[in-house]
Amino acid sequence: xxxxxAWDPFKQECPSRRLLDRIGDRWTVLIVVTLAPGxxxxxxxxxxxxxxxxxxxxxxxxSLERDGFVTRTVYPQIPPRVEYELTALGRSLLGPLRALEExxxxxxxxxxxxxxxxxxxxx
Numbered sequence: 001x002x003x004x005x006a007w008d009p010f011k012q013e014c015p016s017r018r019l020l021d022r023i024g025d026r027w028t029v030l031i032v033v034t035l036a037p038g039x040x041x042x043x044x045x046x047x048x049x050x051x052x053x054x055x056x057x058x059x060x061x062x063s064l065e066r067d068g069f070v071t072r073t074v075y076p077q078i079p080p081r082v083e084y085e086l087t088a089l090g091r092s093l094l095g096p097l098r099a100l101e102e103x104x105x106x107x108x109x110x111x112x113x114x115x116x117x118x119x120x121x122x123x
Contacts, residue, residue, distance in 0.1 A: 027060045039085040
């Protein structure tokens with residue numbers, strides 16, 4: 001097993017950078033939080049995560065499954081039913097993502113004010 005000390009996201013070639021890209025992606029954040037209550041079907045996820053295309057939802061779910069954050073269960077019925085659910089690893093990400101979500105909501109007014117000031121000063 002590789003030592004935790006071997007991972008250094010400040011090094012360009014470190015795979016942990018790809019992990020940071022994955023968990024910092026807006027679609028990942030929204031999908032993981034949407035899956036928090038329990039298993040969801042693809043169509044339910046698409047309806048809850050406004051603005052995500054089917055292609056992007058599919059790609060993000062596949063990446064989350066590959067990285068061990070989500071499981072995909074296919075039920076053998078007609079038509080086939082597929083559900084996505086957070087794994088223990090995925091659930092462990094909820095705390096940090098919810099904290100980030102709360103921070104964004106709490107600070108959005110100030111960020112918008114800074115954006116408007118910047119825009120006015122550069123005009």
